[in-house]
Amino acid sequence: MEKIIEVKDFSAYYGDKEAVRNITADFCKNKITAIIGPSGCGKSTLLRSINRINDTIPGFSVKGKIYFENKDIYSEDIDVTLYRKRVGMVFQKPTPFPMSIFDNVAFGPRLHGIKNRKKLEEIVERSLKQAALWDEVKDELHKPGTALSGGQQQRLCIARALAVEPEVLLLDEPTSALDPIATQKLEVLLEQLSENYTIIIVTHNIAQAIRISDYLIFMYRGDLIESGETAEIIKKPKNELTEMYLNGKIG
Numbered sequence: 736m737e738k739i740i741e742v743k744d745f746s747a748y749y750g751d752k753e754a755v756r757n758i759t760a761d762f763c764k765n766k767i768t769a770i771i772g773p774s775g776c777g778k779s780t781l782l783r784s785i786n787r788i789n790d791t792i793p794g795f796s797v798k799g800k801i802y803f804e805n806k807d808i809y810s811e812d813i814d815v816t817l818y819r820k821r822v823g824m825v826f827q828k829p830t831p832f833p834m835s836i837f838d839n840v841a842f843g844p845r846l847h848g849i850k851n852r853k854k855l856e857e858i859v860e861r862s863l864k865q866a867a868l869w870d871e872v873k874d875e876l877h878k879p880g881t882a883l884s885g886g887q888q889q890r891l892c893i894a895r896a897l898a899v900e901p902e903v904l905l906l907d908e909p910t911s912a913l914d915p916i917a918t919q920k921l922e923v924l925l926e927q928l929s930e931n932y933t934i935i936i937v938t939h940n941i942a943q944a945i946r947i948s949d950y951l952i953f954m955y956r957g958d959l960i961e962s963g964e965t966a967e968i969i970k971k972p973k974n975e976l977t978e979m980y981l982n983g984k985i986g
């Protein structure tokens with residue numbers, strides 16, 4: 736299986752506090768990897784480190800390496816804006832910008848210099864279709880993004896991320912603010928998107944991780960305890976902690 740992201744002996748700190756410790760993991764291209772584990776185990780820190788979004792937190796520092804297509808993403812010659820174009824992120828709470836649906840999706844492409852209206856219209860339509868939102872909003876693209884339902888807002892955020900044609904999509908608990916129907920829709924969408932995109936999802940929801948992921952990473956108190964194919968881990972976890980977590984005995 737082709738690797739797209741490799742994490743090697745990676746640790747991350749908030750000041751003196753080590754939030755993730757010596758993580759080594761590979762992420763396969765066009766597969767879904769779910770990062771699971773109890774609250775505070777470092778899932779979000781690892782995911783956010785892959786997007787370099789924690790850079791702005793005072794006192795945040797890292798050790799070890801994260802490679803994207805064999806390039807060290809923390810090296811000095813990385814253009815972070817361009818990197819984030821290739822590795823997009825969607826957050827727990829839907830966060831549409833205070834602007835129209837159209838402008839939300841066109842935001843990234845405009846940032847990267849696309850001005851032609853026709854081209855922007857094409858990108859908006861393609862992205863909203865990919866995010867399975869087009870049919871619901873095609874006649875009201877001028878409406879504010881914030882006027883949509885929670886589930887629609889989250890799909891709008893996915894459309895916004897897809898508009899710049901990333902290769903990897905990072906999602907941090909993307910369904911925790913959604914009702915069961917919106918959650919199910921989003922899970923189906925992620926499975927469809929994984930045909931063309933590499934997806935890494937942090938989730939609290941073990942059943943969800945089992946439903947949608949090809950690979951699992953189980954973390955506990957900052958350590959990576961076990962990783963591998965989801966089907967294998969579910970059938971026979973190698974580590975007792977993994978087994979306890981999957982059976983609801985810790986967490």
Ligand SMILES: Nc1ncnc2c1ncn2[C@@H]1O[C@H](COP(=O)(O)OP(=O)(O)OP(=O)(O)O)[C@@H](O)[C@H]1O
Nearest residue numbers: 749752754772773774775776777778779780781792
């Ligand atoms: N901005 C921050 N400043 C200081 N410490 C932080 C910060 N963000 C997270 N931490 C600490 O780092 C550790 C890992 O947190 P992280 O959010 O990565 O865990 P998590 O597994 O995603 O948790 P949850 O499932 O509750 O979101 C925790 O002990 C947390 O308190």
